Amino acid sequence: xxxxxxxxxxxxxxxxxxxxxxxxxxxxxxxxxxxxxxxxxxxxxxxxxxxxxxxxxxxxxxxxxxxxxxxxxxxxxxxxxxxxxxxxxxxxxxxxxxxxxxxxxxxxxxxxxxxxxxxxxxxxxxxxxxxxxxxxxxxxxxxxxxxxxxxxxxxxxxxxxxxxxxxxxxxxxxxxxxxxxxxxxxxxxxxxxxxxxxxxxxxxxxxxxxxxxxxxxxxxxxxxxxxxxxxxxxxxxxxxxxxxxxxxxxxxxxxxxxxxxxxxxxxxxxxxxxxxxxxxxxxxxxxxxxxxxxxxxx
Numbered sequence: 354x355x356x357x358x359x360x361x362x363x364x365x366x367x368x369x370x371x372x373x374x375x376x377x378x379x380x381x382x383x384x385x386x387x388x389x390x391x392x393x394x395x396x397x398x399x400x401x402x403x404x405x406x407x408x409x410x411x412x413x414x415x416x417x418x419x420x421x422x423x424x425x426x427x428x429x430x431x432x433x434x435x436x437x438x439x440x441x442x443x444x445x446x447x448x449x450x451x452x453x454x455x456x457x458x459x460x461x462x463x464x465x466x467x468x469x470x471x472x473x474x475x476x477x478x479x480x481x482x483x484x485x486x487x488x489x490x491x492x493x494x495x496x497x498x499x500x501x502x503x504x505x506x507x508x509x510x511x512x513x514x515x516x517x518x519x520x521x522x523x524x525x526x527x528x529x530x531x532x533x534x535x536x537x538x539x540x541x542x543x544x545x546x547x548x549x550x551x552x553x554x555x556x557x558x559x560x561x562x563x564x565x566x567x568x569x570x571x572x573x574x575x576x577x578x579x580x581x582x583x584x585x586x587x588x589x590x591x592x593x594x595x596x597x598x599x600x601x602x603x604x605x606x607x608x609x610x611x612x613x614x615x616x617x618x619x620x621x622x623x624x625x626x627x628x629x630x631x632x633x634x635x636x637x638x639x640x641x642x643x644x645x646x647x648x649x650x651x
Contacts, residue, residue, distance in 0.1 A: 361385045363526050363541040365513045367392075368399035369490060370547035372497035375506050384505035387539065388498065389528060391512045395494035397621035398549055401573055403599050403607050404440070404488040405586060407480060427488055434496050440489025442602050444586045446480030449473050451591035451641060466585045468578065470643040476590070485586060487599055509539070512620070516544055516558040550617055568617065572630040573609035576638055577647045582606055589641065594630070596637055605649065606642070608634050 362378055364371045367390030378386050390396075406427050411420035431441035449465070452472045464475050479485075498508065514536055515527040525540040546555045550568035582600040589596050596610035611630035618624060 359385060360543060361387070361541045362543040362545065363539060364388045364545045364547060365526065366390065366547035366549060366551070367394040367396070367494070367498070367508070368547060368549050369395070369402075369494055370399075370549075371545070372399075372494040372501075374545055374547060375501040376497040379501045379504035379506050386501065386506040387541075388501075388506065388508045389513055389526065389539070390508060390510055391531075391620050392622045393510075394498055394508070395491045397624060399494055400491035402490045403573070403597060403609050404490045404493075405597070405599055406486040406488060407446075408484040410480075424484075424486070427486065430493070431488070434493075434500070437602070438496055439493040440602055441486065442584055443482035443486045444480065444584045444599075445478065445482060446485040446586040446588070448476040448479050448588050449590070450476055451589055451637070466583050468580070468582050468643055469587075470641055473589075473641060479588065480586070487584075487586065487601070489601060489603075513548070513554070516555075518558075551621075553617075569612045570615050570624065570627075571609055572611045572626050572634060573607060574631055574634045574638070575649045576606040576608065576642070577604065577649050578606060578642065579647075589637075591637065594633065596634060598638075598641070606638075608638050610634060610637075 360383055362383055362385065364375050364386065367388050371388055371390070372394065375386050375388050406424050408421055408424035411417050427441065431439055436442065447465070450473070452474055465473055498506070502508070509528065509530070511528045511530040511533075513526050514529050516523060517525040517527060517538055523541060523544050525538050526544055527536045528539045529536045546552050546563070548554060550566050552563065553566045556563045556565070581604065584600055584602075586600075587598040589598065594611035596608055599607040601607055611627070611633055613627060613630070
């Protein structure tokens with residue numbers, strides 16, 4: 354890539370794929386990289402994901418080698434960028450079931466973390482510190498961009514409305530800047546489409562080249578317990594949408610679940626949660642976590 358240092362690459366989308374692409378392109382010597390983001394870096398799915406990592410959960414499928422390589426790469430990145438900077442650490446992971454209140458035990462199972470209530474039953478351990486870990490996706494995206502900018506990358510804010518082609522060769526993108534109603538052409542020899550669910554736009558620009566992108570809206574809340582929470586990830590079976598619980602190194606607890614299907618708006622800042630789903634996650638958290646926890650955000 355060093356011989357193509359003057360090649361202009363436009364990365365469409367400021368989520369995890371776009372930020373990682375810009376980071377690695379600049380590391381490989383491509384200094385003329387521009388990230389185009391409509392709202393903000395990691396403003397939605399990439400910034401609000403749980404960041405759970407599993408090494409061997411795809412071992413029986415076609416993604417085995419990719420999943421294992423990705424798990425190892427995250428550990429390398431944590432050493433390279435700083436574990437505290439990207440919120441990385443290894444975890445023990447359990448599958449648990451939430452029992453009805455009338456079956457609640459007065460004695461919690463010893464194998465379960467001390468911060469869980471007595472209505473949780475251990476089903477099995479599904480990951481150890483050798484096979485499961487976590488990262489804070491928003492922090493990782495922001496650090497990717499910061500490092501890429503140090504090596505010459507830039508960020509522009511606006512909507513990608515088209516890709517400019519000439520004789521089937523990419524010549525740039527049509528961009529509607531955030532503060533303008535007019536479109537401008539941003540020249541480029543390479544365009545990366547990393548728009549998440551909005552990548553379906555590219556099916557208009559490159560007919561028959563892109564598969565349809567399917568998505569679901571997930572919900573999450575972040576809690577701040579009043580005592581330290583041990584690094585144990587939980588996959589919970591109950592009637593509240595089978596929530597997942599990830600304590601984070603910063604002392605917060607991320608809880609997610611209650612996925613549903615909605616129409617995709619034209620930008621990420623127009624996606625809003627179903628408040629009933631957030632209330633369900635909060636109610637579940639109040640029953641499952643045996644300490645006081647303040648709701649920070651959803």
